[in-house]
Amino acid sequence: TSRRVHGPNHSCTVYATTIFQNWCSVRGVVVKGEGDRIFEALRYENNGEMCVVEGPFLADGTRNRSEDRTLTVPSTDIIPAPGMPVVCIGLEGGEAHLNGKHGETRAFSRENDTFVFHIYFEEKDLEPAKIEPKNLRIIFELPPPE
Numbered sequence: 001t002s003r004r005v006h007g008p009n010h011s012c013t014v015y016a017t018t019i020f021q022n023w024c025s026v027r028g029v030v031v032k033g034e035g036d037r038i039f040e041a042l043r044y045e046n047n048g049e050m051c052v053v054e055g056p057f058l059a060d061g062t063r064n065r066s067e068d069r070t071l072t073v074p075s076t077d078i079i080p081a082p083g084m085p086v087v088c089i090g091l092e093g094g095e096a097h098l099n100g101k102h103g104e105t106r107a108f109s110r111e112n113d114t115f116v117f118h119i120y121f122e123e124k125d126l127e128p129a130k131i132e133p134k135n136l137r138i139i140f141e142l143p144p145p146e
Helices: 002-006 011-026 093-098
Strands: 028-031 038-045 050-055 069-074 078-080 085-088 102-111 114-121 129-131 136-138
Touching: 028 050, 038 069, 038 136, 085 114, 093 129
Parallel strands: none
Antiparallel strands: 028 038, 028 078, 038 050, 050 069, 085 102, 085 136, 102 114, 114 129
16 A cells, blocks of 8 residues: 555655565464464475464564474464465365466465465456465475566
8 A cells, every 4th residue: 555655765665665575585484372472484395284383473573583492393284374376286176277376375264164364366367366374385495476
């Protein structure tokens, strides 16, 4: 909204963009069973079945590194922050065409006792989709734009 109201070079727009980019580069996630605390996702292990996270962040967005914990949790137990770059994997049936497609999380909701993420894709001709956590992986290193 700031970009549309103030323009791309306004201090508010620059500040908001910088904060958002920094946040996305941290790969912030909420871990089920750890309350609302935010951890940094570091990498996947065991072919993506487990995710290594570190943290938590403090309420002001900083970290007390001396009190950080490193946890290895099931990949389905992490909730990526909005704006997180992800790739779809293991989809079948009518959603199989989304495998390997890059997108970003915009929201999540609960449907039929399962969390689903609302994914908006890099390819403009793809409609947003609701994808289960088991079919998403965080992209830790974004490929260059095509």
